[in-house]
Amino acid sequence: MKKTIITVVGKDSVGIIAKVCTYLANNNVNILDITQTIVQGYFNMMMIVDSSQSIKEFSVLSAELEQVGEELGCVVKAQHEDIFNKMHRI
């Protein structure tokens, strides 16, 4: 299973998690873990998801998530977890 990390960074508002989760559910992406913090007034959320059963290709998924982010006034990024594992784990 190749895991994907979704990050949401932006100003806090009502329904950010709901919107992102709804989008993921509609595309059959399973959420494994959610962490969130507020850093200097900014909303920071990280989701670890399994996108292997997704009905859309990764490139489409990540482009559409960016779109969802724009509607929320947040920056939403989807990245394969390997980039983080490589950098922070030996």
Added chain:
Amino acid sequence: MKIFSTKCTESKEKQERVVKMINISEVLETNNMIEKENLDVRTITMGISLLDCADSDLDKVNEKIYDKITTKAKDLLKVGQEIEREYGIPIVNKRISITPISLVGANACKEPKDYVSIAKTLDQAAKTVGVNFIGGYSALVSKGMTKSEEYLIRSIPEAMSVTERVCSSVNLGSTKTGINMDAVRLMGDIILDTAELTKENDSLGCAKLVVFCNAPDDNPFMAGAFHGVTEADCIINVGVSGPGVVKTALEKAKGADFGTLCETIKKTAFKITRVGQLVAQEASKRLNVPFGIVDLSLAPTPAIGDSIAEIFEVMGLEKAGAPGTTAALALLNDQVKKGGVMASSYVGGLSGAFIPVSEDQSMIDAVQAGALTLEKLEAMTCVCSVGLDMIAIPGDTKATTISGIIADEMAIGMVNQKTTAVRIIPVIGKNVGDMAQFGGLLGYAPIMPVNSFDCAEFVNRGGRIPAPIHSFKN
């Protein structure tokens, strides 16, 4: 809006997995590096051997070269973009390096203009596959020149002026062979001719032309990339970047001693290089081409914050060029290597800090402030990987003076058993105090003064400088 961590309700087994999983601060650290500190992969360079394109018929050579490049590299751009998208890391350049053309065209090219036709083919092939530079319009003449290599060198000015994406390099010396002073003398004229033919664009042609001592076979960076004859048929080399990341990390180590300073650089270099290694492996897998090397060089860009000179400033130097700069560069270069070699299975190319003037905003500022001179840059090249890089000098500089500058730099490389290079741009029609504009990644550069005392009698002697005594290791 607040949610509680889901971790507390999970089974012990899942909890353990979560601990090993990446955490939010690590994710944010990586993304900050990419978004705020200009972390990127500077280049994926596909090395392609053109040795099998040699023929006695020039048209056939051109046809074979075009076919081979456009076949091998047809997916390079696409795969690069896929990796960018999936990992969220920018890959600034996708490029190609090829076998030195003087070897491929030797049988077919009977005069310099025959080589120019190959340069045009290369330019066309680069445009077809969508890469921004193709390197390897090169000759390796560290000991002597064949007639055909001389033709290639003599064709460089025209080739650089009629093509857009072709990069040229000439290896003029090595620790094993000494320095070919005939070729050094010739290159002084060639650089000036190239400047003259591209004077409309501030002598841009010279920005695509570099001379080397101890040129590496697997360098992914332009303008000096070529695919050496010791290499496989096709290979993927990757150049990482990240001066901004190192600078930001060092800001947190302000006032700390040298031990801490070095440790910080090393750890940061490790992280940067791991990204390069990941991208190299992925590109290699998806293109079905073997992975060659990761080049650890810290490569600056004109973007603010993406600068080697700013690293010096954070280390405690008022400007690049101040006393202490050579020591600062030496430690930076060494720590980048120490961190980098741990992070990658194969390291190669140039692997060191680049100190180009035009491509680094704070270097430009240092020159303009009078802190950084050509002589200080020369001293700095003794301890870093490249050499006099992207330095604009007055357009009326004599060819023999350029040869003298090259000879000095080649001597540093030869004696210290390291790569050195010269990419110098005599900007026709401009003088000290003027500014040369190259555009894009190449940036802009203030014209630097050159020592005006004559060296013609020395460089005109001809012949070669023998290899140094410590090269005889057998």
